[in-house]
Amino acid sequence: MNSPVIRLNDGYEIPQLGFGVWQVPNAGAAAAVTAAIDAGYRLIDTAAAYRNEEGVGDAIAASPVGRDALFITTKLANPDQGYESTLRAFDASMKLLRIEKLDLYLIHWQAVHRGAYLDTWKAFVKLRDEGRIASIGVSNFTVPNLERLRDETGVMPSVNQIELHPRFQQKALRAYHAKAGIATESWSPLGQGSLIDDPQLAAIGRKYGKTAAQVILRWHLDLGLIAIPKSVTPARIVENFDLFDFRLSEEDIAAIDKLDRPDGRIGPDPEVFG
């Protein structure tokens, strides 16, 4: 079964369920991405900072699925922020990925102290206008900086990829995205694996004959989010895509809603990181 898709504010469609490759070594990236494509994933999420774009490129080149059926995301690394440096970094990523056109390019972090995200965004708009990228977006951006991009360039990001999982649900930012027409993409959707042992999630899973991981990922989909779980374990790669034969009840969604914690963040704080 195929992943459902979400329509972005620029008219392009993105698969709702994808495959992330942070912490997958370059040498193992081709095998992991090939297993993911075999399992049915079409969205692959990498980044220059992951240093595995070449391995991802190997899997794309060898894929039995045509390039047009795949949706490739990469991200601009923080030290490359700035107008000219972004143009150079984009070329470097495309050389490693060995593709003609990128589906989605993200500014990895707003990195406010660098003072360069606006110039970076202007370079993104140029690359999009030249047809080298379909969709442009950001990651780890806060509302004032999203609005600054829109106000200064007239282009609102299509996606904001943010840390989001049942213990850190980002309700306020999600509500803003919904009003502003920005798609929310959940990074570390499984809480980096920390939520898998939650007994409540396992109990919900038993009702559907599913694992806690599948319940969490189904929750992302039922909320209308894009989720990009990572695994290098072939059975888990398959398990995490086996979500399309059930939906969570309103009661179960309400129970997961209560797992949200003000201190539930696992990764860096976007206000200061980068």
Ligand SMILES: NC(=O)C1=CN([C@@H]2O[C@H](COP(=O)(O)OP(=O)(O)OC[C@H]3O[C@@H](n4cnc5c(N)ncnc54)[C@H](OP(=O)(O)O)[C@@H]3O)[C@@H](O)[C@H]2O)C=CC1
């Ligand atoms: N924009 C950003 O700043 C960030 C983006 N990301 C993106 O989000 C993706 C996903 O986030 P990530 O931090 O990797 O964490 P995830 O929430 O996807 O969790 C991955 C961890 O969970 C384990 N796991 C996966 N599936 C299962 C399962 N079914 N049962 C039990 N354990 C499981 C994996 O182990 P194993 O691999 O050993 O199977 C791994 O340790 C990244 O790969 C990256 O693409 C992530 C962080 C920041």
Ligand SMILES: O=C(O)C(=O)[C@@H](O)[C@H](O)C(=O)CO
């Ligand atoms: O995985 C990513 O996309 C990240 O940005 C993380 O590596 C993040 O930089 C981090 O967790 C650093 O500790």
